[in-house]
Amino acid sequence: MALPLKAAHASETEDFESSRNIVKFTVFKGSDQNHAQKAELASFEEALLPHLDAAHNLARWLLRNEQDAEDVVQEAYLRAFKSFGGFHGSNGRAWLLTIVRNTSYTLLKKNRAADLITTFDDEIHAPGHESVSPATILENSEDAELIREAMDELPAEFREILVLRHQEGLSYKEIADIAQIPPGTVMSRLARARGKLKEYLAARIGKEK
Amino acid sequence: MNCEEATKLMDGYLDSELDPITSQKIEQHLRECPKCDQAYKIHGSLIRVIGNATPYYKVPAELREQIQSSLRDAVGAKDKGGSGQPGQLSVPRPQGERRPVLSQVPWNWLALAATIMLGALITAVFLPRMRPPNADQFLATQLIASHVRSLMANHLMDVPSSDQHTVKPWLDAKLDFAAPVADLSSQGFPLIGGRLDYLNNHSVAALVYQKRKHFINLFIWPTTPEDSTAQTMVEREGYHLVHWSDGDFTYWAVSDVNPSDLQNFKQLFEQQTARH
Ligand SMILES: [Zn+2]
Numbered sequence: 001m002a003l004p005l006k007a008a009h010a011s012e013t014e015d016f017e018s019s020r021n022i023v024k025f026t027v028f029k030g031s032d033q034n035h036a037q038k039a040e041l042a043s044f045e046e047a048l049l050p051h052l053d054a055a056h057n058l059a060r061w062l063l064r065n066e067q068d069a070e071d072v073v074q075e076a077y078l079r080a081f082k083s084f085g086g087f088h089g090s091n092g093r094a095w096l097l098t099i100v101r102n103t104s105y106t107l108l109k110k111n112r113a114a115d116l117i118t119t120f121d122d123e124i125h126a127p128g129h130e131s132v133s134p135a136t137i138l139e140n141s142e143d144a145e146l147i148r149e150a151m152d153e154l155p156a157e158f159r160e161i162l163v164l165r166h167q168e169g170l171s172y173k174e175i176a177d178i179a180q181i182p183p184g185t186v187m188s189r190l191a192r193a194r195g196k197l198k199e200y201l202a203a204r205i206g207k208e209k
Numbered sequence: 210m211n212c213e214e215a216t217k218l219m220d221g222y223l224d225s226e227l228d229p230i231t232s233q234k235i236e237q238h239l240r241e242c243p244k245c246d247q248a249y250k251i252h253g254s255l256i257r258v259i260g261n262a263t264p265y266y267k268v269p270a271e272l273r274e275q276i277q278s279s280l281r282d283a284v285g286a287k288d289k290g291g292s293g294q295p296g297q298l299s300v301p302r303p304q305g306e307r308r309p310v311l312s313q314v315p316w317n318w319l320a321l322a323a324t325i326m327l328g329a330l331i332t333a334v335f336l337p338r339m340r341p342p343n344a345d346q347f348l349a350t351q352l353i354a355s356h357v358r359s360l361m362a363n364h365l366m367d368v369p370s371s372d373q374h375t376v377k378p379w380l381d382a383k384l385d386f387a388a389p390v391a392d393l394s395s396q397g398f399p400l401i402g403g404r405l406d407y408l409n410n411h412s413v414a415a416l417v418y419q420k421r422k423h424f425i426n427l428f429i430w431p432t433t434p435e436d437s438t439a440q441t442m443v444e445r446e447g448y449h450l451v452h453w454s455d456g457d458f459t460y461w462a463v464s465d466v467n468p469s470d471l472q473n474f475k476q477l478f479e480q481q482t483a484r485h
Contacts, residue, residue, distance in 0.1 A: 045280070190224070
Protein backbone atom coordinates (compact mmCIF):
# COMPACT_ATOMS: atom_id res chain seq x y z
CA MET A 1 0.00 0.00 0.00
CA ALA A 2 2.89 2.34 0.60
CA LEU A 3 3.71 4.22 -2.49
CA PRO A 4 5.69 7.36 -3.02
CA LEU A 5 3.34 10.18 -3.73
CA LYS A 6 4.78 13.62 -4.08
CA ALA A 7 3.00 16.89 -3.95
CA ALA A 8 3.93 18.80 -7.05
CA HIS A 9 4.11 22.22 -5.59
CA ALA A 10 5.46 21.18 -2.24
CA SER A 11 7.03 23.48 0.25
CA GLU A 12 6.72 20.84 2.85
CA THR A 13 6.14 21.93 6.41
CA GLU A 14 3.49 24.60 6.32
CA ASP A 15 1.54 22.94 3.56
CA PHE A 16 1.36 19.74 5.49
CA GLU A 17 -0.10 21.65 8.41
CA SER A 18 -2.78 23.27 6.33
CA SER A 19 -3.71 20.04 4.63
CA ARG A 20 -4.02 18.45 8.03
CA ASN A 21 -6.70 20.93 8.94
CA ILE A 22 -8.55 20.22 5.76
CA VAL A 23 -8.48 16.51 6.41
CA LYS A 24 -10.09 17.15 9.77
CA PHE A 25 -12.62 19.38 8.12
CA THR A 26 -13.71 16.70 5.65
CA VAL A 27 -14.24 13.95 8.23
CA PHE A 28 -17.59 12.44 7.49
CA LYS A 29 -20.75 13.13 9.39
CA GLY A 30 -22.85 10.05 10.08
CA SER A 31 -26.15 10.68 8.34
CA ASP A 32 -24.68 12.21 5.19
CA GLN A 33 -22.55 9.14 4.88
CA ASN A 34 -25.53 6.81 5.26
CA HIS A 35 -27.37 8.58 2.56
CA ALA A 36 -24.38 8.69 0.23
CA GLN A 37 -23.72 4.99 0.69
CA LYS A 38 -27.27 4.00 -0.04
CA ALA A 39 -27.18 6.06 -3.20
CA GLU A 40 -23.86 4.47 -4.08
CA LEU A 41 -25.30 0.99 -3.53
CA ALA A 42 -28.23 1.80 -5.79
CA SER A 43 -26.00 2.98 -8.63
CA PHE A 44 -23.66 0.04 -8.07
CA GLU A 45 -26.52 -2.43 -8.34
CA GLU A 46 -27.86 -0.76 -11.42
CA ALA A 47 -24.48 -0.83 -13.12
CA LEU A 48 -23.25 -4.27 -12.11
CA LEU A 49 -26.04 -6.66 -11.19
CA PRO A 50 -26.94 -7.10 -14.88
CA HIS A 51 -23.55 -8.80 -15.30
CA LEU A 52 -24.07 -11.49 -12.67
CA ASP A 53 -24.48 -14.20 -15.28
CA ALA A 54 -21.28 -13.18 -17.06
CA ALA A 55 -19.43 -13.09 -13.74
CA HIS A 56 -20.70 -16.49 -12.70
CA ASN A 57 -20.03 -18.05 -16.10
CA LEU A 58 -16.41 -16.86 -16.15
CA ALA A 59 -15.78 -17.97 -12.57
CA ARG A 60 -17.42 -21.35 -13.19
CA TRP A 61 -15.22 -22.00 -16.24
CA LEU A 62 -12.07 -20.85 -14.48
CA LEU A 63 -12.66 -22.83 -11.29
CA ARG A 64 -14.53 -25.79 -12.83
CA ASN A 65 -16.45 -26.12 -9.61
CA GLU A 66 -19.77 -24.57 -8.63
CA GLN A 67 -19.07 -23.90 -4.96
CA ASP A 68 -15.76 -22.13 -5.66
CA ALA A 69 -17.40 -20.15 -8.45
CA GLU A 70 -20.13 -18.94 -6.11
CA ASP A 71 -17.62 -17.92 -3.44
CA VAL A 72 -15.58 -16.02 -6.01
CA VAL A 73 -18.56 -14.22 -7.51
CA GLN A 74 -19.74 -13.12 -4.09
CA GLU A 75 -16.31 -11.92 -3.07
CA ALA A 76 -15.78 -10.20 -6.42
CA TYR A 77 -19.02 -8.24 -6.02
CA LEU A 78 -18.01 -7.08 -2.56
CA ARG A 79 -14.58 -6.07 -3.82
CA ALA A 80 -16.14 -4.27 -6.76
CA PHE A 81 -18.48 -2.41 -4.45
CA LYS A 82 -15.54 -1.24 -2.34
CA SER A 83 -13.63 0.14 -5.29
CA PHE A 84 -16.69 1.42 -7.14
CA GLY A 85 -15.57 4.99 -6.46
CA GLY A 86 -12.54 4.37 -8.66
CA PHE A 87 -14.63 3.11 -11.52
CA HIS A 88 -15.56 5.75 -14.02
CA GLY A 89 -16.85 4.52 -17.26
CA SER A 90 -19.50 2.71 -19.14
CA ASN A 91 -18.02 -0.76 -19.44
CA GLY A 92 -19.15 -2.24 -16.15
CA ARG A 93 -19.05 -5.76 -17.48
CA ALA A 94 -15.36 -5.67 -18.42
CA TRP A 95 -14.49 -3.95 -15.15
CA LEU A 96 -16.36 -6.57 -13.14
CA LEU A 97 -14.93 -9.47 -15.15
CA THR A 98 -11.42 -8.18 -14.39
CA ILE A 99 -12.18 -8.44 -10.69
CA VAL A 100 -13.82 -11.86 -11.09
CA ARG A 101 -10.83 -13.06 -13.04
CA ASN A 102 -8.32 -11.81 -10.48
CA THR A 103 -10.31 -13.25 -7.59
CA SER A 104 -10.56 -16.59 -9.39
CA TYR A 105 -6.81 -16.73 -9.96
CA THR A 106 -6.14 -15.93 -6.31
CA LEU A 107 -8.23 -18.93 -5.34
CA LEU A 108 -6.73 -21.12 -8.05
CA LYS A 109 -3.23 -20.24 -6.94
CA LYS A 110 -4.04 -20.83 -3.31
CA ASN A 111 -5.96 -24.07 -3.60
CA ARG A 112 -4.91 -25.80 -6.71
CA ALA A 113 -1.64 -24.62 -8.09
CA ALA A 114 -1.66 -27.63 -10.38
CA ASP A 115 -4.58 -26.19 -12.34
CA LEU A 116 -2.47 -23.35 -13.57
CA ILE A 117 0.10 -25.59 -15.12
CA THR A 118 -0.51 -26.97 -18.55
CA THR A 119 -0.28 -30.70 -18.16
CA PHE A 120 0.60 -33.08 -20.89
CA ASP A 121 -2.13 -35.65 -20.79
CA ASP A 122 -1.12 -38.97 -22.34
CA GLU A 123 -4.67 -40.02 -22.81
CA ILE A 124 -5.52 -36.90 -24.73
CA HIS A 125 -2.42 -37.05 -26.81
CA ALA A 126 -2.97 -40.70 -27.63
CA PRO A 127 -2.44 -41.31 -31.32
CA GLY A 128 -5.40 -41.76 -33.56
CA HIS A 129 -7.19 -38.43 -33.55
CA GLU A 130 -5.15 -37.12 -36.44
CA SER A 131 -7.47 -39.19 -38.59
CA VAL A 132 -10.55 -37.31 -37.34
CA SER A 133 -11.57 -34.98 -40.14
CA PRO A 134 -12.77 -31.42 -39.60
CA ALA A 135 -16.15 -32.53 -40.94
CA THR A 136 -16.40 -35.14 -38.19
CA ILE A 137 -15.46 -32.56 -35.57
CA LEU A 138 -18.09 -30.27 -37.00
CA GLU A 139 -20.72 -33.02 -36.79
CA ASN A 140 -19.96 -33.48 -33.11
CA SER A 141 -19.34 -29.89 -32.23
CA GLU A 142 -22.89 -29.23 -31.11
CA ASP A 143 -22.47 -31.75 -28.33
CA ALA A 144 -22.33 -29.49 -25.28
CA GLU A 145 -21.06 -32.19 -22.94
CA LEU A 146 -18.22 -33.03 -25.32
CA ILE A 147 -17.25 -29.36 -25.53
CA ARG A 148 -17.41 -28.98 -21.77
CA GLU A 149 -15.04 -31.93 -21.28
CA ALA A 150 -12.62 -30.62 -23.88
CA MET A 151 -12.75 -27.05 -22.49
CA ASP A 152 -12.12 -28.28 -18.96
CA GLU A 153 -8.92 -29.96 -20.14
CA LEU A 154 -7.50 -26.65 -21.33
CA PRO A 155 -5.25 -24.52 -19.13
CA ALA A 156 -6.96 -21.63 -17.33
CA GLU A 157 -5.54 -18.95 -19.64
CA PHE A 158 -7.15 -20.71 -22.62
CA ARG A 159 -10.49 -21.33 -20.91
CA GLU A 160 -10.60 -17.69 -19.94
CA ILE A 161 -9.88 -16.27 -23.37
CA LEU A 162 -12.39 -18.60 -25.05
CA VAL A 163 -15.14 -17.62 -22.60
CA LEU A 164 -14.42 -13.91 -23.05
CA ARG A 165 -14.45 -14.10 -26.83
CA HIS A 166 -16.93 -16.86 -27.69
CA GLN A 167 -19.45 -16.32 -24.93
CA GLU A 168 -19.13 -12.67 -24.02
CA GLY A 169 -18.15 -11.45 -27.50
CA LEU A 170 -15.61 -9.03 -26.07
CA SER A 171 -13.17 -7.14 -28.27
CA TYR A 172 -9.47 -7.96 -28.28
CA LYS A 173 -8.79 -4.76 -26.40
CA GLU A 174 -11.29 -5.57 -23.68
CA ILE A 175 -9.84 -9.07 -23.42
CA ALA A 176 -6.34 -7.63 -23.15
CA ASP A 177 -7.47 -5.47 -20.27
CA ILE A 178 -9.26 -8.24 -18.42
CA ALA A 179 -6.62 -10.93 -18.94
CA GLN A 180 -3.85 -8.37 -18.36
CA ILE A 181 -1.92 -9.22 -21.49
CA PRO A 182 -0.67 -6.92 -24.26
CA PRO A 183 -3.31 -6.36 -26.96
CA GLY A 184 -0.92 -7.88 -29.48
CA THR A 185 -0.95 -11.18 -27.59
CA VAL A 186 -4.72 -11.68 -27.67
CA MET A 187 -4.92 -12.91 -31.26
CA SER A 188 -2.11 -15.44 -30.93
CA ARG A 189 -3.35 -16.76 -27.60
CA LEU A 190 -6.87 -17.09 -28.95
CA ALA A 191 -5.55 -18.95 -31.99
CA ARG A 192 -3.61 -21.35 -29.76
CA ALA A 193 -6.62 -21.86 -27.49
CA ARG A 194 -8.88 -22.63 -30.44
CA GLY A 195 -6.28 -24.97 -31.91
CA LYS A 196 -5.98 -26.88 -28.63
CA LEU A 197 -9.74 -27.05 -28.21
CA LYS A 198 -10.11 -28.53 -31.68
CA GLU A 199 -7.33 -30.99 -30.93
CA TYR A 200 -8.93 -32.11 -27.66
CA LEU A 201 -12.33 -32.42 -29.31
CA ALA A 202 -10.81 -34.52 -32.06
CA ALA A 203 -9.13 -36.73 -29.46
CA ARG A 204 -12.40 -37.31 -27.65
CA ILE A 205 -14.31 -37.99 -30.84
CA GLY A 206 -11.55 -40.36 -32.02
CA LYS A 207 -11.70 -42.24 -28.73
CA GLU A 208 -15.47 -42.67 -28.84
CA LYS A 209 -15.36 -44.26 -32.25
CA MET B 210 0.67 -11.87 -48.38
CA ASN B 211 1.78 -15.49 -48.24
CA CYS B 212 0.07 -18.56 -46.70
CA GLU B 213 2.08 -18.38 -43.50
CA GLU B 214 1.08 -14.77 -42.81
CA ALA B 215 -2.53 -15.48 -43.75
CA THR B 216 -2.65 -18.41 -41.31
CA LYS B 217 -1.16 -16.32 -38.54
CA LEU B 218 -3.74 -13.56 -39.01
CA MET B 219 -6.71 -15.83 -39.62
CA ASP B 220 -8.18 -15.62 -36.12
CA GLY B 221 -7.93 -11.85 -36.13
CA TYR B 222 -9.65 -11.75 -39.50
CA LEU B 223 -12.35 -14.11 -38.33
CA ASP B 224 -13.02 -11.90 -35.32
CA SER B 225 -13.02 -8.70 -37.44
CA GLU B 226 -10.17 -7.37 -35.36
CA LEU B 227 -7.71 -6.49 -38.12
CA ASP B 228 -7.20 -3.05 -39.54
CA PRO B 229 -8.87 -2.48 -42.92
CA ILE B 230 -5.64 -2.66 -44.91
CA THR B 231 -4.58 -6.01 -43.46
CA SER B 232 -8.12 -7.34 -43.89
CA GLN B 233 -8.03 -6.44 -47.56
CA LYS B 234 -4.72 -8.22 -47.97
CA ILE B 235 -6.13 -11.38 -46.36
CA GLU B 236 -9.26 -11.23 -48.49
CA GLN B 237 -7.10 -10.97 -51.58
CA HIS B 238 -5.04 -13.96 -50.46
CA LEU B 239 -8.17 -16.03 -49.77
CA ARG B 240 -9.45 -15.25 -53.27
CA GLU B 241 -6.19 -16.42 -54.77
CA CYS B 242 -5.41 -19.40 -52.52
CA PRO B 243 -8.00 -22.22 -52.34
CA LYS B 244 -6.05 -24.01 -49.61
CA CYS B 245 -6.19 -21.06 -47.18
CA ASP B 246 -9.75 -20.27 -48.23
CA GLN B 247 -10.83 -23.80 -47.37
CA ALA B 248 -8.98 -23.70 -44.03
CA TYR B 249 -10.59 -20.35 -43.26
CA LYS B 250 -14.09 -21.61 -43.96
CA ILE B 251 -13.67 -24.75 -41.86
CA HIS B 252 -12.03 -22.91 -38.99
CA GLY B 253 -14.71 -20.22 -39.10
CA SER B 254 -17.68 -22.57 -39.01
CA LEU B 255 -16.09 -24.73 -36.31
CA ILE B 256 -15.43 -21.73 -34.09
CA ARG B 257 -18.97 -20.45 -34.54
CA VAL B 258 -20.59 -23.82 -33.80
CA ILE B 259 -18.33 -24.53 -30.82
CA GLY B 260 -18.88 -21.04 -29.43
CA ASN B 261 -22.66 -21.42 -29.66
CA ALA B 262 -22.67 -24.89 -28.15
CA THR B 263 -20.43 -24.07 -25.18
CA PRO B 264 -22.54 -24.32 -22.00
CA TYR B 265 -23.25 -20.96 -20.38
CA TYR B 266 -23.45 -21.15 -16.61
CA LYS B 267 -26.09 -18.67 -15.51
CA VAL B 268 -26.09 -17.51 -11.94
CA PRO B 269 -28.31 -19.49 -9.56
CA ALA B 270 -31.17 -17.43 -8.13
CA GLU B 271 -30.06 -18.06 -4.53
CA LEU B 272 -26.62 -16.62 -5.23
CA ARG B 273 -28.15 -13.50 -6.72
CA GLU B 274 -30.18 -12.96 -3.56
CA GLN B 275 -27.22 -13.73 -1.34
CA ILE B 276 -25.05 -11.17 -3.11
CA GLN B 277 -27.69 -8.48 -2.87
CA SER B 278 -28.06 -9.09 0.85
CA SER B 279 -24.26 -9.15 1.36
CA LEU B 280 -24.03 -5.79 -0.36
CA ARG B 281 -26.64 -4.34 1.96
CA ASP B 282 -24.74 -5.81 4.91
CA ALA B 283 -21.59 -4.18 3.63
CA VAL B 284 -23.32 -0.81 3.61
CA GLY B 285 -24.70 -1.49 7.09
CA ALA B 286 -21.23 -2.39 8.35
CA LYS B 287 -19.86 0.86 6.99
CA ASP B 288 -22.62 2.77 8.78
CA LYS B 289 -21.47 1.32 12.06
CA GLY B 290 -18.05 2.84 11.59
CA GLY B 291 -16.46 0.28 9.37
CA SER B 292 -15.76 -2.34 12.00
CA GLY B 293 -18.21 -4.99 10.86
CA GLN B 294 -17.48 -7.81 8.48
CA PRO B 295 -19.13 -7.36 5.12
CA GLY B 296 -21.31 -10.31 4.27
CA GLN B 297 -20.26 -13.85 4.89
CA LEU B 298 -16.89 -13.68 3.30
CA SER B 299 -14.04 -11.85 4.85
CA VAL B 300 -13.00 -9.36 2.24
CA PRO B 301 -9.81 -7.54 3.17
CA ARG B 302 -10.85 -4.01 3.96
CA PRO B 303 -8.47 -1.41 2.60
CA GLN B 304 -7.06 0.52 5.50
CA GLY B 305 -7.76 3.86 3.95
CA GLU B 306 -11.47 3.35 4.29
CA ARG B 307 -11.41 3.71 8.06
CA ARG B 308 -11.69 7.42 7.92
CA PRO B 309 -13.49 8.84 10.95
CA VAL B 310 -10.46 9.21 13.19
CA LEU B 311 -7.47 11.10 11.90
CA SER B 312 -4.93 9.16 13.93
CA GLN B 313 -6.03 5.94 12.26
CA VAL B 314 -5.38 7.29 8.84
CA PRO B 315 -2.24 5.74 7.38
CA TRP B 316 0.59 8.09 6.54
CA ASN B 317 0.34 7.57 2.80
CA TRP B 318 -3.30 8.49 2.86
CA LEU B 319 -2.31 11.71 4.53
CA ALA B 320 0.31 12.28 1.87
CA LEU B 321 -2.28 11.71 -0.80
CA ALA B 322 -4.76 13.95 0.96
CA ALA B 323 -2.03 16.57 1.14
CA THR B 324 -1.46 16.27 -2.57
CA ILE B 325 -5.10 16.54 -3.43
CA MET B 326 -5.85 19.27 -0.93
CA LEU B 327 -2.81 21.30 -1.83
CA GLY B 328 -3.78 21.10 -5.46
CA ALA B 329 -7.29 22.15 -4.58
CA LEU B 330 -6.00 25.14 -2.68
CA ILE B 331 -3.70 26.25 -5.44
CA THR B 332 -6.27 25.98 -8.17
CA ALA B 333 -8.91 27.42 -5.82
CA VAL B 334 -11.25 24.64 -6.73
CA PHE B 335 -13.53 23.32 -4.06
CA LEU B 336 -13.29 19.55 -3.86
CA PRO B 337 -16.77 18.14 -3.24
CA ARG B 338 -15.67 15.04 -1.39
CA MET B 339 -12.61 13.02 -0.51
CA ARG B 340 -11.89 10.33 -3.01
CA PRO B 341 -10.91 6.95 -1.65
CA PRO B 342 -7.12 6.70 -1.94
CA ASN B 343 -7.37 3.32 -3.60
CA ALA B 344 -9.07 4.88 -6.56
CA ASP B 345 -6.07 7.13 -7.20
CA GLN B 346 -3.56 4.39 -6.68
CA PHE B 347 -5.53 2.13 -8.95
CA LEU B 348 -5.71 4.84 -11.58
CA ALA B 349 -1.98 5.62 -11.33
CA THR B 350 -1.18 1.92 -11.69
CA GLN B 351 -3.42 1.63 -14.71
CA LEU B 352 -2.00 4.75 -16.33
CA ILE B 353 1.55 3.51 -15.95
CA ALA B 354 0.55 0.06 -17.16
CA SER B 355 -1.08 1.56 -20.25
CA HIS B 356 1.95 3.72 -20.90
CA VAL B 357 4.36 0.79 -20.56
CA ARG B 358 2.13 -1.49 -22.60
CA SER B 359 1.88 1.06 -25.39
CA LEU B 360 5.67 1.10 -25.63
CA MET B 361 6.21 -2.63 -25.27
CA ALA B 362 3.44 -4.08 -27.35
CA ASN B 363 4.46 -2.04 -30.35
CA HIS B 364 1.10 -0.43 -30.12
CA LEU B 365 2.03 3.14 -29.41
CA MET B 366 -0.27 4.52 -32.06
CA ASP B 367 -3.43 3.57 -33.90
CA VAL B 368 -3.04 6.60 -36.09
CA PRO B 369 0.59 7.56 -36.59
CA SER B 370 0.53 11.15 -37.68
CA SER B 371 2.15 14.40 -36.70
CA ASP B 372 -0.82 16.28 -38.11
CA GLN B 373 -3.41 17.21 -35.51
CA HIS B 374 -5.95 17.55 -38.32
CA THR B 375 -5.51 13.84 -39.02
CA VAL B 376 -5.33 12.64 -35.42
CA LYS B 377 -8.32 14.60 -34.13
CA PRO B 378 -10.93 13.40 -36.63
CA TRP B 379 -9.70 9.84 -36.24
CA LEU B 380 -10.18 9.98 -32.47
CA ASP B 381 -13.49 11.83 -32.76
CA ALA B 382 -14.82 9.02 -34.92
CA LYS B 383 -13.79 6.35 -32.42
CA LEU B 384 -14.91 8.04 -29.22
CA ASP B 385 -18.14 9.50 -27.97
CA PHE B 386 -16.39 12.72 -27.08
CA ALA B 387 -14.16 15.18 -28.95
CA ALA B 388 -10.78 15.27 -27.26
CA PRO B 389 -8.65 18.40 -27.71
CA VAL B 390 -5.50 17.82 -29.76
CA ALA B 391 -2.60 20.25 -29.87
CA ASP B 392 0.48 20.39 -32.05
CA LEU B 393 3.47 21.26 -29.90
CA SER B 394 6.25 20.42 -32.35
CA SER B 395 7.60 23.96 -32.48
CA GLN B 396 7.89 23.89 -28.69
CA GLY B 397 9.91 20.68 -28.68
CA PHE B 398 7.11 18.16 -28.14
CA PRO B 399 6.19 16.83 -31.58
CA LEU B 400 2.87 15.02 -31.80
CA ILE B 401 3.52 11.59 -33.26
CA GLY B 402 0.10 10.01 -33.14
CA GLY B 403 -3.08 9.02 -31.37
CA ARG B 404 -4.46 5.87 -29.93
CA LEU B 405 -7.69 4.55 -28.53
CA ASP B 406 -7.06 3.18 -25.06
CA TYR B 407 -9.00 1.75 -22.17
CA LEU B 408 -8.73 2.80 -18.57
CA ASN B 409 -10.95 1.26 -15.93
CA ASN B 410 -12.59 -0.32 -18.95
CA HIS B 411 -13.60 3.03 -20.27
CA SER B 412 -12.59 4.36 -23.68
CA VAL B 413 -10.14 7.21 -23.51
CA ALA B 414 -8.07 9.16 -26.00
CA ALA B 415 -4.31 8.75 -25.82
CA LEU B 416 -2.16 11.31 -27.60
CA VAL B 417 1.47 10.39 -28.10
CA TYR B 418 4.14 13.07 -27.98
CA GLN B 419 7.87 12.77 -28.20
CA LYS B 420 10.58 14.58 -26.29
CA ARG B 421 13.96 13.62 -27.68
CA LYS B 422 14.08 9.82 -27.19
CA HIS B 423 11.23 9.75 -24.70
CA PHE B 424 7.52 9.37 -25.21
CA ILE B 425 4.69 11.07 -23.43
CA ASN B 426 1.29 9.47 -23.34
CA LEU B 427 -1.45 12.01 -22.71
CA PHE B 428 -4.69 10.34 -21.63
CA ILE B 429 -7.87 12.37 -22.01
CA TRP B 430 -11.46 11.67 -21.02
CA PRO B 431 -14.52 13.72 -20.14
CA THR B 432 -14.47 14.71 -16.48
CA THR B 433 -16.91 12.79 -14.31
CA PRO B 434 -17.90 13.57 -10.71
CA GLU B 435 -15.46 10.84 -9.63
CA ASP B 436 -12.49 12.58 -11.20
CA SER B 437 -10.40 14.77 -9.00
CA THR B 438 -10.20 18.32 -10.31
CA ALA B 439 -7.01 19.02 -8.40
CA GLN B 440 -3.68 19.35 -10.15
CA THR B 441 -1.22 16.74 -9.07
CA MET B 442 2.13 15.38 -9.95
CA VAL B 443 2.94 11.87 -8.87
CA GLU B 444 6.18 9.98 -9.17
CA ARG B 445 5.93 6.23 -9.26
CA GLU B 446 8.09 3.42 -10.50
CA GLY B 447 10.38 5.89 -12.22
CA TYR B 448 7.56 7.52 -14.16
CA HIS B 449 6.01 10.90 -13.64
CA LEU B 450 2.32 11.48 -13.89
CA VAL B 451 0.87 14.95 -14.20
CA HIS B 452 -2.82 15.42 -13.81
CA TRP B 453 -4.97 18.42 -14.53
CA SER B 454 -8.48 19.22 -15.62
CA ASP B 455 -10.05 22.03 -17.63
CA GLY B 456 -13.62 21.54 -16.52
CA ASP B 457 -14.65 19.52 -19.56
CA PHE B 458 -11.81 17.08 -19.67
CA THR B 459 -9.50 15.24 -17.32
CA TYR B 460 -5.89 14.89 -18.41
CA TRP B 461 -3.15 12.57 -17.27
CA ALA B 462 0.27 12.80 -18.85
CA VAL B 463 2.59 9.86 -18.21
CA SER B 464 6.25 9.74 -19.15
CA ASP B 465 9.78 9.04 -18.07
CA VAL B 466 10.94 12.53 -19.11
CA ASN B 467 12.07 14.71 -16.23
CA PRO B 468 9.36 16.38 -14.15
CA SER B 469 10.11 19.92 -15.32
CA ASP B 470 9.76 18.87 -18.96
CA LEU B 471 6.46 17.25 -18.15
CA GLN B 472 5.20 20.36 -16.32
CA ASN B 473 6.32 22.42 -19.28
CA PHE B 474 4.48 20.07 -21.61
CA LYS B 475 1.33 20.43 -19.53
CA GLN B 476 1.51 24.25 -19.63
CA LEU B 477 2.07 24.31 -23.38
CA PHE B 478 -0.80 21.94 -23.99
CA GLU B 479 -3.10 24.03 -21.82
CA GLN B 480 -2.10 27.24 -23.61
CA GLN B 481 -2.64 25.70 -27.02
CA THR B 482 -6.02 24.19 -26.28
CA ALA B 483 -7.30 27.25 -24.39
CA ARG B 484 -7.20 29.26 -27.62
CA HIS B 485 -9.75 27.05 -29.28
ZN1 LIG C 1 -2.56 -19.50 -48.76
